[in-house]
Amino acid sequence: xxxxxxxxxxxxxxxxxxFVLVIHGGVGTILPRNMTIEKEKAYRxxxxxxxxxxxxxxxxxxxxxxxxxAAIVVLENIPLFNAGRGSVFTYEGENEMDASxxxxxxxxxxxxxxxxxxxxxxxxxxxxxxxxxxxxxxGKGAEKFAKKENLRLEKxxxxxxxxxxxQLMLARENNEVILDHSGENKSTDKEIENNDKxxxxxxxxxxxxxxxxxxATSTGGMTNKRYGRVGDTPIIGAGTYAKNNTCxxxxxxxxxxxxxxxxxxxxxxxxxxxxxxxxxxxDFVIHKKLKGQNGEAGVIALDKKGNYEMTFNTxxxxxxxxxxxxxxxxxxFK
Amino acid sequence: xxxxxxxxxxxxxxxxxxFVLVIHGGVGTILPRNMTIEKEKAYRxxxxxxxxxxxxxxxxxxxxxxxxxAAIVVLENIPLFNAGRGSVFTYEGENEMDASxxxxxxxxxxxxxxxxxxxxxxxxxxxxxxxxxxxxxxGKGAEKFAKKENLRLEKxxxxxxxxxxxQLMLARENNEVILDHSGENKSTDKEIENNDKxxxxxxxxxxxxxxxxxxATSTGGMTNKRYGRVGDTPIIGAGTYAKNNTCxxxxxxxxxxxxxxxxxxxxxxxxxxxxxxxxxxxDFVIHKKLKGQNGEAGVIALDKKGNYEMTFNTxxxxxxxxxxxxxxxxxxFK
Numbered sequence: 001x002x003x004x005x006x007x008x009x010x011x012x013x014x015x016x017x018x019f020v021l022v023i024h025g026g027v028g029t030i031l032p033r034n035m036t037i038e039k040e041k042a043y044r045x046x047x048x049x050x051x052x053x054x055x056x057x058x059x060x061x062x063x064x065x066x067x068x069x070a071a072i073v074v075l076e077n078i079p080l081f082n083a084g085r086g087s088v089f090t091y092e093g094e095n096e097m098d099a100s101x102x103x104x105x106x107x108x109x110x111x112x113x114x115x116x117x118x119x120x121x122x123x124x125x126x127x128x129x130x131x132x133x134x135x136x137x138x139g140k141g142a143e144k145f146a147k148k149e150n151l152r153l154e155k156x157x158x159x160x161x162x163x164x165x166x167q168l169m170l171a172r173e174n175n176e177v178i179l180d181h182s183g184e185n186k187s188t189d190k191e192i193e194n195n196d197k198x199x200x201x202x203x204x205x206x207x208x209x210x211x212x213x214x215x216a217t218s219t220g221g222m223t224n225k226r227y228g229r230v231g232d233t234p235i236i237g238a239g240t241y242a243k244n245n246t247c248x249x250x251x252x253x254x255x256x257x258x259x260x261x262x263x264x265x266x267x268x269x270x271x272x273x274x275x276x277x278x279x280x281x282x283d284f285v286i287h288k289k290l291k292g293q294n295g296e297a298g299v300i301a302l303d304k305k306g307n308y309e310m311t312f313n314t315x316x317x318x319x320x321x322x323x324x325x326x327x328x329x330x331x332x333f334k
Numbered sequence: 335x336x337x338x339x340x341x342x343x344x345x346x347x348x349x350x351x352x353f354v355l356v357i358h359g360g361v362g363t364i365l366p367r368n369m370t371i372e373k374e375k376a377y378r379x380x381x382x383x384x385x386x387x388x389x390x391x392x393x394x395x396x397x398x399x400x401x402x403x404a405a406i407v408v409l410e411n412i413p414l415f416n417a418g419r420g421s422v423f424t425y426e427g428e429n430e431m432d433a434s435x436x437x438x439x440x441x442x443x444x445x446x447x448x449x450x451x452x453x454x455x456x457x458x459x460x461x462x463x464x465x466x467x468x469x470x471x472x473g474k475g476a477e478k479f480a481k482k483e484n485l486r487l488e489k490x491x492x493x494x495x496x497x498x499x500x501q502l503m504l505a506r507e508n509n510e511v512i513l514d515h516s517g518e519n520k521s522t523d524k525e526i527e528n529n530d531k532x533x534x535x536x537x538x539x540x541x542x543x544x545x546x547x548x549x550a551t552s553t554g555g556m557t558n559k560r561y562g563r564v565g566d567t568p569i570i571g572a573g574t575y576a577k578n579n580t581c582x583x584x585x586x587x588x589x590x591x592x593x594x595x596x597x598x599x600x601x602x603x604x605x606x607x608x609x610x611x612x613x614x615x616x617d618f619v620i621h622k623k624l625k626g627q628n629g630e631a632g633v634i635a636l637d638k639k640g641n642y643e644m645t646f647n648t649x650x651x652x653x654x655x656x657x658x659x660x661x662x663x664x665x666x667f668k
Contacts, residue, residue: 136565137564138447
């Protein structure tokens, strides 16, 4: 597809065209008082790094799909965020990861859920989209597919971090399920300190110079989760959605609320069917609908004109943006 | 909730109120010339039985959620349809089942995917909705949860049928994946005969006398499927959706198209945001959007006024309807 796009205009024309990349690293009770200078710098640095990797791709006229995948791979490969390497532990002491990706041009989509060994679940999701007739593969089957596609599988030790393990022990003691940064209000001091080290689901939305949108999301789930729980991240329409003539959306927060409210597609439908602007649609869903249900939530959203939103109803959201006219910028607090 | 509902009006008043139950048993190339009188009777009989079980529940003022679950349990318990007992075999010679349910009053929802041993996946989905904080559980975790809820698990032999096994062997020979009744056009004579014995996903939508809607869907997936493929059936918004002020929807057909188009929620959004009638919304999605993408599809849909649709873009759909004013009726062909 991008080849056709590239051929329709010269390199010079292309350089005049817009591109935008927006990323997030989860929402929650992220407060300046719980953040050291070093920690804040570490988060900002990696957000900027992910933006820069995506920017290079978009600047060169490559696709939005490539950019969102590449940005998420950066976030999956460092232990700071709850995705890929930094995934939290389930009740059983394992990592179960989910990811999805969608191409706004073709409406093609791919997702994996409940995978334990795939180094980059977002790449597996893209392979499902591009190299299979399916949209969603789960569990061991998804891992078999990833292996066939020559994706890198890792041993459990790759995903192990002492910090994540301590989080599990703490959650087990308190017999609670922790997702992203939620539940931190009811926490003890020790937990606040601890939960503050947890980091959420990661996501990206992009507009490329061919005018195409893409969205992608990746997560390590909830600390201490049981029973093969799957949230909104691998669900097309809930955690991820992209359609050129409406918008690209990636969500983070309390997944069950995203599932019941079909959040990502709802934002698209409000634009398509009700004539809302991107901002109106996002504000309605995050601040009115989900807030009204006490659903902690954040989304990044982007339309084909390059309008973008980074909206959340919590204390903070790790987020960043870069475009042809805006240098890479990372934000954390409100 | 239903207790409050019951208390707000007397039994006599309740008896005047509407109820409707619509069910389906899958779409595909279902042609009269491939159907014997005995076969047709067997399908009609079981559809009528499922309708009667649901009717009794709704007549007595019980909830739409109870009715859709009970109707689907009837269809899961006989080997005729591709759900529960009659589930088809995966590439590995196993059964992997998916199901979901949604309550239009509360927007609560539950789903299971990739379960191999649960006798009634739809009941497991309801337990997820009512007895867990989650919406979706997959694989072994979902089975652990079902066990904890005292649901009946069965050995693989319960789900074994010689007919389904022969379908797998045939699909393996032809190295193809068969879903519902699709792909029958390209089939050999032997396959036509064989595929004609396959039966699709089952689903139900109901309006109860309290004015509440519910939707539910259950499937055994695709013959010869690999890699833990999951279709639209367990995905809230794709295969199943219910919201009192719009509609209840259950879908069947080529699941990947339902996933990419977020079909069930799309119908709801067209009503809510674009002011379409139920019929207009359903016709647009099935005959225009999905037909335009060559997506074989059917849905049953119902609104709070009792308007219902049974719409498909294939040769046939196993379906039936009963209400306070219409006796139970089953249909198969166009």
